[in-house]
Amino acid sequence: MNLLECKNLSKNYGTKQALKNVNLVIPKGKIIGLLGKNGSGKTTLIKLINDLLVPTSGEILVNGKTIGVESKKIISYLPERTYLDKSMKVIDVINYFEEFYDNFDSKKAKKLIKDLDLDLNSRLTNMSKGMQEKVQLVLVMSRCADLYILDEPLGGVDPATRDYILDTILSNFNEGASVIISTHLISDIERILDEVIFIDKGKIVLTSDTDTLREKENTSIDEIFRRMFKC
Numbered sequence: 001m002n003l004l005e006c007k008n009l010s011k012n013y014g015t016k017q018a019l020k021n022v023n024l025v026i027p028k029g030k031i032i033g034l035l036g037k038n039g040s041g042k043t044t045l046i047k048l049i050n051d052l053l054v055p056t057s058g059e060i061l062v063n064g065k066t067i068g069v070e071s072k073k074i075i076s077y078l079p080e081r082t083y084l085d086k087s088m089k090v091i092d093v094i095n096y097f098e099e100f101y102d103n104f105d106s107k108k109a110k111k112l113i114k115d116l117d118l119d120l121n122s123r124l125t126n127m128s129k130g131m132q133e134k135v136q137l138v139l140v141m142s143r144c145a146d147l148y149i150l151d152e153p154l155g156g157v158d159p160a161t162r163d164y165i166l167d168t169i170l171s172n173f174n175e176g177a178s179v180i181i182s183t184h185l186i187s188d189i190e191r192i193l194d195e196v197i198f199i200d201k202g203k204i205v206l207t208s209d210t211d212t213l214r215e216k217e218n219t220s221i222d223e224i225f226r227r228m229f230k231c
Contacts, residue, residue, distance in 0.1 A: 001064050003028045003147055003178050004049065009058035011044050011202075018044040020202040021058070026147070026178055031169075031192055033210075033221070034182040036199035037229055042182045043080065045199070046151050050077045062147070073103070076145035080152045082132045086125040090118060090135055097139050109142035112168060116161075130157045137165060141172045148179040154188060162188050187222040196221055198228060 004026035011019040019041050026032060036042050047053045049060055051067045062071035084093055090113060098106045113120055116134050124132055137153055150169070154162050162185070170192055173179055183189055190210065198206040206213075206228070210221055217224050 002026065002061075003063065005061040006045075006049075007059050007061070009045075009048065009060060010056045011041075011048060011053060012056045018202050019048070022202075022204055024197065024204060024207075026180065028146075028176050028178055030194045031179045031181065033186070033189060033193045033196045034180050034199065035186060035196055035221075035225055040199045041202040042199055043151060044202075046077075046149055046180075046182060049149060050075060074146040076140045076143040076148045078137055078140040078148075078150040078153055080155070082124075082129070082136055084124055084132065084136060086132070087123065089121055089123050091120040093124070093135065093139065094120070097142070101143055103144040104139075105142050105144060108172065109138050112138040112142065112172070115168075116164070130161075133157060134161070134165070137168070141168060144174055146174070146177050148173055148177065150179065150181045150183075152183055153181060154183060154185050159188075166192050186225055187220070190221040193221065198225065200229065 002025050006022050006024040009019055009022040010017065022045065034042050034045070044053065048055055049067070051072060060067050062075065065071070094106050094109045097104045097109070110120065113135070116138070118131060118134060124135065133155070134157065140148065140150065154165060157165060166189060169179060181189055193210045195207070195209050196213065197204060213224060214221065
């Protein structure tokens, strides 16, 4: 059974069609790049999978079942924007997640916070945007989930920290789980990707495993993306 399936999925905002008959299969045990320009439909697709938007038509299945309470238990989602209460300390947020999610590992979270040289007793409001994003990524990756969905996980961090974050992603998701990463920083992440999905104007225009695509085009995923979406 596939981990995630989208069947003829469409989403309209008034007269604008953000997604158009998207058909997609996400297997278990893969790290997948969801790649597209701004406004291509990436975040709309992600929000639909996380049951934050209602499809105009089509359906989404997680482990063969329609999305809802059960799918939220096994999907760990990192949104593009920080949603945490900034008046809280890092340790308070960790304790909150431990109470809220049965699959949250607070020991792992505390270790990752330490590895990132962050202070458990710091208030989020006193942290930079990049530091807050690190905390949020730690929270997401400390859940023992089946599917991790990361929307721009590297956007607010310096280049020196990106490799550590990618290694954190690689080493902290369950065996048999999958990770979907939506990002513009393709050259930074392509070394960890097993598969890519290119989306443009609400349609899936390419899906491939990365090795096959690189061999076929004799260049990097980043360069293939630049060629396909050249302005």
